[in-house]
Amino acid sequence: MKIFVALALFACLGSLAQAVDNEYCQNTVITACSSSAFSALTGFFTGKSNSICNARFAGxxxxxxxxxxxxxxxxxxxxxxxxxxxxxxxxxxxxxxxxxxxxxxxxxxxxxxxxxxxxxxxxxxxxxxxxxxxxxxxxxxxxxxxxxxxxxxxxxxxxxxxxxxxxxxxxxxxxxxxxxxxxxxxxxxxxxxxxxxxxxxxxxxxxxxxxxxxxxxxxxxxxxxxxxxxxxxxxx
Known part of the structure; x- marks a missing residue:
């Protein structure tokens, strides 16, 4: 039972970390470079994706x-x-x-x-x-x-x-x-x-x-x- 609770807690923390990572350009770059999908990589560098790597901030x-x-x-x-x-x-x-x-x-x-x-x-x-x-x-x-x-x-x-x-x-x-x-x-x-x-x-x-x-x-x-x-x- 303790093992199951620990695994569930670890999974929740992992999901939270991934959500936070998506807010930063560095993590987007790492994801794009490690992806095997060439189309996703192309979309990232051509600016056609919803990448966080842009000049927009604040309001x-x-x-x-x-x-x-x-x-x-x-x-x-x-x-x-x-x-x-x-x-x-x-x-x-x-x-x-x-x-x-x-x-x-x-x-x-x-x-x-x-x-x-x-x-x-x-x-x-x-x-x-x-x-x-x-x-x-x-x-x-x-x-x-x-x-x-x-x-x-x-x-x-x-x-x-x-x-x-x-x-x-x-x-x-x-x-x-x-x-x-x-x-x-x-x-x-x-x-x-x-x-x-x-x-x-x-x-x-x-x-x-x-x-x-x-x-x-x-x-x-x-x-x-x-x-x-x-x-x-x-x-x-």
């Missing part, structure tokens, strides 16, 4: 859809800013200062998208543009008309920057205040370092522009005020 599985949604939003906003820049660069509008402002915002949003794609792949993910990723903190990509006057374009840009700032805050909060299994301090730090401060500064700058131009236009003929404000934007 990336839970936060990755939120980041991909934010990538989509940045790409959409980059396109919108590019349309605004083109609108003010036409011979009819001829506002090189506004064109410079919106071209810069378009380039920044596109560069942010590239940086986020690199961050996702660095953490073992794949950005899938064939699938639309939505989350509770998704940034709205609904477009209205972009052929607007100077003051309304600043209001539109300010709203856009606030949406992007809110999206970055949502991802940061998701990575910081989730449960232990879903928390990801590295991603929270990345967004804090690269997005939160920058978005806050952008919101502050555009809100100042909008309020300054609104005050300058409180004259019977605001054309000179708009021209001088455009000259000011060229120097920024």
């Amino acid at each position: 990336i599985d839970h936060i990755e859809p939120e980041i991909q949604s934010y990538i989509n939003a940045n790409l959409a906003k980059s396109y919108d800013y590019l349309l605004l820049a083109t609108h003010f660069n036409s011979y009819q509008k001829n506002r090189p200062g506004f064109q410079k402002l919106y071209q810069g915002l378009s380039d920044r949003s596109f560069e942010d998208s590239i940086a986020l794609i690199k961050q996702v792949t660095r953490r073992g993910g794949i950005v899938d543009f064939n699938t639309r990723h939505e989350s509770s903190g998704s940034v709205s990509t609904k477009r209205g008309t972009l052929e607007v006057d100077e003051l309304h374009s600043l209001a539109l840009a300010l709203d856009t920057e606030k949406q992007l700032a809110t999206g970055a805050t949502h991802v940061h909060s998701r990575a910081t205040h989730a449960t232990d299994a879903e928390r990801d301090p590295e991603l929270a730090h990345y967004f804090e370092e690269n997005f939160l401060g920058k978005q806050a500064e952008s919101v502050r700058k555009l809100s100042g522009y909008a309020n300054d131009l609104a005050k300058l236009m409180k004259v019977p003929d605001p054309s000179l005020s708009v021209y001088l404000f455009d000259e000011y934007l060229q120097k920024q």
Whole structure:
């Protein structure tokens, strides 16, 4: 009877050890190299198996859809800013200062998208543009008309920057205040370092522009005020 109990206990311990071993890449490698099944070995090295030997850790599985949604939003906003820049660069509008402002915002949003794609792949993910990723903190990509006057374009840009700032805050909060299994301090730090401060500064700058131009236009003929404000934007 004692022998039977000892054997049962040994079997339980062996099963537990095997379950723990499956959590580590080293044990996966040992299993793959000692396996006689060539297909399993091939799957391991080609990345087509569910191997633990990857770059994923912490809460990336839970936060990755939120980041991909934010990538989509940045790409959409980059396109919108590019349309605004083109609108003010036409011979009819001829506002090189506004064109410079919106071209810069378009380039920044596109560069942010590239940086986020690199961050996702660095953490073992794949950005899938064939699938639309939505989350509770998704940034709205609904477009209205972009052929607007100077003051309304600043209001539109300010709203856009606030949406992007809110999206970055949502991802940061998701990575910081989730449960232990879903928390990801590295991603929270990345967004804090690269997005939160920058978005806050952008919101502050555009809100100042909008309020300054609104005050300058409180004259019977605001054309000179708009021209001088455009000259000011060229120097920024």
